[in-house]
């Protein structure tokens with residue numbers, strides 16, 4: 001006889017809804033079949049979009065399933081709902097409000113406006129949506145781009161905002177043998193047409209929060225953070241204090257320094273610390289962007305943090321910020337892992 005478990009989803013705005021999950025069914029599949037707006041994308045454990053926190057009951061990952069979650073995140077109760085099967089009735093907390101997942105991803109075409117190498121290993125790719133095409137996104141969410149002439153899709157979080165549409169700006173890390181990197185280096189031209197799809201992901205700015213914002217970015221993890229800063233800049237009313245801690249391995253890998261300086265000029269409440277692991281000089285701090293976070297940065301009880309970068313940076317930043325007193329539920333993170 002198959003077992004049915006009752007699974008409840010608790011959203012950040014206090015709304016909750018339940019669904020019956022059949023034996024062998026993933027929590028995500030059951031939620032989507034019931035029309036519950038759980039944010040998701042790959043449905044295979046690789047994008048982290050469907051992450052939720054198990055707050056009651058027991059639920060494990062499918063046998064043999066791999067996942068992008070860190071061991072410490074699983075130990076803290078986090079689960080990828082697309083890989084999760086309930087072992088008892090259980091409740092998952094979703095770190096977004098109940099209507100956040102109602103925007104559906106769409107496919108669109110975009111033209112290449114320009115391709116500019118802005119650091120030794122980073123390209124700024126400017127796109128413009130084709131006439132009649134549209135897609136919306138929250139600052140921090142990602143879109144997928146098909147590498148022309150292939151079936152390969154790559155995920156990028158725009159550095160621009162929805163207010164900049166139809167223009168979209170991406171920051172792409174160049175990898176030696178990456179499929180997108182090779183196309184950008186060897187073939188990309190203005191007016192090339194790209195297939196894109198989005199928005200995806202549950203890493204996005206929670207707006208109308210007046211407490212200080214701590215933003216930690218490693219490498220091209222800066223892109224969604226710039227989108228968030230620009231959204232805060234354009235929002236009406238008083239701006240929260242913002243600390244941006246951005247880092248790369250070496251000075252030649254830094255990029256968007258003028259963009260950061262301009263935003264500091266526009267937003268007096270924005271402080272920026274820029275770090276490099278090696279060869280620091282002048283105003284650059286030696287170390288990584290987590291080392292640059294100081295004790296007094298987390299003085300406010302309701303401070304929020306947005307982290308975007310490699311998995312090890314996310315883990316270290318989460319540890320450091322919680323150690324300094326930041327509430328774990330106020331930390332939002334997105335891992336950027338390179339794909340070849």
Ligand code: FES
Nearest residue numbers: 041043045048082
């Ligand atoms: S939907 Fe991508 S990890 Fe679950």
